[in-house]
Amino acid sequence: MQRESQITGTNFDFVDAMSGEEDFAIAFTANVMKLHGKSLDSASNREKYLALADLVRTFLSKRLADTEAAYRQEQKKQVYYLSLEFLPGRLLAANLLNLGLQQVCEQGLRRLNINLAELIDQEEDPALGNGGLGRLAACYLDSMASLGLAGHGCGIRYRYGLFEQRVTDGYQREFPDNWLKEGRNEWEYRRPEETMNVRFGGRVRTIANGKLHFIHENYQQISAVPYDIPIAGYQNEIVNTLRLWSAEVDVTYQACTFDRHGKGCINVIADKHATESLTDTLYPDDSVYEGKLLRLKQQYFLVSASLQSILRKHVVNKADLRLLPEKLSIHINDTHPSLAVAELMRLLLDEYGLGWAESWDITTRTISYTNHTVLPEALEKWPIDLFQTLLPRIYMIVQEINERFCRELWDMYPGDWQKIKAMAIIADGTVHMAALAIAGSHRVNGVSAIHTQILKQKTMSDFYQLTPQKFLNITNGVTHRRWMLLANPDLAQLICEAIGDRWIANPDELQHLLNFAHDNSFCCAMAKVKFANKLRLAKYIQAKYGIAIDTCSLIDSHIKRIHAYKRQSMNVLHIMDLYNRILDNPHADIVPRTFIFAGKAAPGYYKAKQTIKLIHALAEKINHDPLVKNRIKVVFLQNYNVSHAELIIPGSDVSEQIPTASMEACGTGNMKFMMNGAVTIGTLDGANIAIWEAVGDDNIFTFGLTADQVLAYYRNGGYNPWDIYHQDLRVKTVMEQLVNGFFPYPEEFRAHYDAFLNQGDHYFVLKDFAQYVEVQNKLANEFINTELWQKKCIANVAHSGIFAGDRAFAEYALSVWDLAERPPCLRQH
Ligand code: NBY
CATH class of the missing domain: 3.40.50.2000 (Glycogen Phosphorylase B;)
Incomplete structure (x- = not known):
């Protein structure tokens, strides 16, 4: 009783002294009662989450006051x-991590038969x-x-x-x-x-x-x-x-x-x-x-x-x-x-x-x-x-x-x-x-x-x-604490076992992972972590959308705002072309692929919204076509937010970063994928260039017009997309499929067709298409060489330290x- 009254009060000494999981369990139980007037048994998960957040906030509050006082004094x-x-x-998981309370909280709750992950899931993701x-x-x-x-x-x-x-x-x-x-x-x-x-x-x-x-x-x-x-x-x-x-x-x-x-x-x-x-x-x-x-x-x-x-x-x-x-x-x-x-x-x-x-x-x-x-x-x-x-x-x-x-x-x-x-x-x-x-x-x-x-x-x-x-x-730069330690704890653990934990304070130390690129057992362990993350993602997709994805397939993710310059539509055209190869030859040797899209379109942006419709129309066709035999799956995850990114990024093999060169100021998703060992397919724009410089030609798939070339085209009035239409049968086919009834409602994608062909292809999708297909093929062939691929993953993680927010902020x-x-x-x- 004496203890409980201390816990529910604001006795910070107690809070600070609270070290054991038993203490945590007692404090938590008391906080559920204090906040909701309910015993643990009758509290909902949301109520338990709120009680936990409130308890964690107590830890934060003292440090908040102390920090302010220290700043004032100094x-x-x-x-x-x-x-x-x-x-x-x-914020719950991040606060537990930063306060060093993760373990005590997890174990304390386990004593009460509560799964911390379920409570973490109760938090709104502030948008x-x-x-x-x-x-x-x-x-x-x-x-x-x-x-x-x-x-x-x-x-x-x-x-x-x-x-x-x-x-x-x-x-x-x-x-x-x-x-x-x-x-x-x-x-x-x-x-x-x-x-x-x-x-x-x-x-x-x-x-x-x-x-x-x-x-x-x-x-x-x-x-x-x-x-x-x-x-x-x-x-x-x-x-x-x-x-x-x-x-x-x-x-x-x-x-x-x-x-x-x-x-x-x-x-x-x-x-x-x-x-x-x-x-x-x-x-x-x-x-x-x-x-x-x-x-x-x-x-x-x-x-x-x-x-x-x-x-x-x-x-x-x-x-x-x-x-x-x-x-x-x-x-x-x-x-x-x-x-x-x-x-x-x-x-x-x-x-x-x-x-x-x-x-x-x-x-x-x-x-x-x-x-x-x-x-x-x-x-x-x-x-x-x-x-x-x-x-x-x-x-x-x-x-x-x-x-x-x-x-x-x-x-x-x-x-x-x-x-x-x-x-x-x-x-x-x-x-x-x-x-x-x-x-x-x-x-x-x-x-x-x-x-x-x-x-x-x-x-x-x-x-x-x-x-x-x-x-x-x-x-x-991005915070490697959230994008590695929180989003991918198994990878973080594996890295710590290999090179110690100094990389957490000093991400440059991730470079030491390069010493493990030839270490079979490390490579295997890393592949296992990736597989577990792919499984986690697959389970979510199955539960939410009823789509079964092959966890051995190459998971290729394009997750960001939907915008013409980010060229989700180019990704779609490539998938259509892959599909056409199967239609032409049902036995075509195609590396099994899962294409994941997520992102919001501005409500008034018609073309971006039509891109979402196009992705869905394509998914509808491909996911249900027995001819495809599950070699390609297309999934659109709704209501993209930070929590979805934390789920998708660790479970992806390939990171799509394909804007029209000169238009993406930097990009930060590219850095998060890299930290999680995904390999970039990208244009030479924004931070893709810095990633390329960091990992070298062998560990990234670059293609397309450079920013200088794009800007030169603009100065000279653009180019004629019909030339490409006439030269490249693949382009001609996918263009016609947009408007010939291949998708239900032939007029649905007229705006895309016109933008590509009749309005000068402002974002150079057709111009970059052939090279994009080429590197996609190359990438798929390299993916099936698991040893080679694993080295690429390690190189990406090892070189990602420069993209930590700490470095940027120090600058x-x-x-x-x-x-x-x-x-x-x-x-x-
Ligand atoms: O900022 C993004 C850039 O596109 C990306 O390349 C860069 O990595 C990132 C961080 O530097 N810009 C961005 O997200 N912009 C907006 O969200 C935004 C929001 C509102 C308005 C304009 C841009 N607005 O005009 O209201």
Whole structure:
């Protein structure tokens, strides 16, 4: 009894001392009772999960408070990573791993006949991001905490995350992602006392009494309430925070004046809901920017709330504002939070009374910006009218920044109006967010070598010429802790047995695995791990979709957002061609293959949705054709999210990374597959190039036009896809099959047919097709040589250390944020 009361209270000594599985079992049982008023026997799995998460949060909370106190005392430089998206994945397993509680928890629960994996499965997977950009932000939070850097995320607590995808009859349908079913998230701390007010609309009056004063009037004020999610470092006692802002209206102080319709409080509450809808949903497009007012509102809401709270904390600690760049860094994840430049200026000028020159110096030395795309349709430009009406004071500041910037340009390039217009922050009736982000930052980075080169030479070449010292490359990295230790524990264990566990803190050490490439027993053990992961995946597919896949077949996975430039359609055309070989010759010698697809299409993106339909139409045909004799299977996994990736990646043999060269800024899925021993088939784009350089020709299958060739074609008006149609019978056949009744409804795939043939094949699918088929054949032949294949898998894992988020983040720490201490993984270099 004495023990129980300690457990259910907040006696941290006990929690810290809790070492044995018995202690854990007792604490857990008591927590189920405390939280749900139920005994263990009558609690559901979800209730057990919530009780476990709550218990783990108790561990986090003390470390969170201690970490903050230590940062304050050491006056450690803080990094704030502003992003409209964070895709953290499920947190229970990650927290158990990072807190070193995995074993005690697993065994403690086993005593109670509870399977930890089943509880882990109860957690919602927060979909607060679209794809790579949001997932990268989450990987970096892990790395920051694990490297002991004081780095925090600032984002939006969307009430509904990215839509839930369900596919009926091959068509994607979207459903709201109600991830906060219980009204709250089990990891978060609501901090109403740190609420900030954000102002929209109204007008600005200027008063001149010696100095200009700007009075913002008639605005609408919305409260931003922060919710902090603790982010634990890997077994280092550090816990940082991911702060998510929610729009809330407190109506308890609003009198319900009864209007002539007699509605009273109904109106007050209706207004409350309308205002709070600001943070209701995440915009579901990952490549085309949507010029919607609500999106701009979300951006300013995040930026203003975050910066106000950052500055408040800075001055409360009695620090001098002039020291801001030495005390903290503000990083903007793409241009989405680039209003930070103007908002920081507003706060320094209007709220803290500094002058323009000083404020600009502080701002530009504090802010840095990462670009994630060169696709022109993704570049954010806001119409002046909309911008000015929503953010009148911010617009004035942007105007002033623009004027001063253009004057500087005029001095540099007198008379070159064209250049000045191309670089201006305000031009053609729009505000150019990339120009604002570059002008207001001291560092601008691309996310892979080739992407940075394209930024310097093409997309941002004028800015690069003006301020070359701002530009740098930092190739993305992913957290090997989640993608290896958590997603593939058997592989992690095997690696530890072979080379020890130092690779966990220093992933470069994975290179030592190369010594085992000729070790038969290691190769066998690795093959066994892969097989077990394929089995796990096969079981899931069987249970969910009733499709039996051959676990000895080559599992080839293409999992990412559906987009024309990512060329899922090229993969489909290749499968059609394989199928045609069987139709032509039923005994064709085909290496058994399972093709897995997963990914969401933006709801308004017709062609991407039709690609999903095409994959399903093909699966329907192939999976049921007795002639195929199970040599090919096609599977589409619905509602792709981080948890699905954790299941698919370890169970895959081949990683499809086949974008049109020059278009994929980096890619991060490619790195996760590599860490899990899958071999890449890829174009020379983004980080595929770095993977190729790391593993060498023998351990990757590259093909297709290079970025230079693609860009040269664009400069010269493209190419004629009909030439390929006429030259290559395979292409002609698959093209015709899109529209000749091979699939039911001959008109269904007309848009694809036209895009390939009548609209110039903008993504060079037909141009790259022959080479793609060739390397697919080569790859299949090498796959059946198991010894040779195993060496490729080992080489991939062994060389994957450079793609760890820790390396990427250490580079930011050194070259972007100027953090004084060298992170441990750079110390020995
Ligand atoms: O960022 C991705 C890139 O495509 C990928 O190559 C890169 O590896 C990754 C991390 O650097 N970009 C991405 O995921 N972009 C988005 O999710 C996104 C979301 C919203 C909007 C634009 C892009 N938007 O305009 O609203």
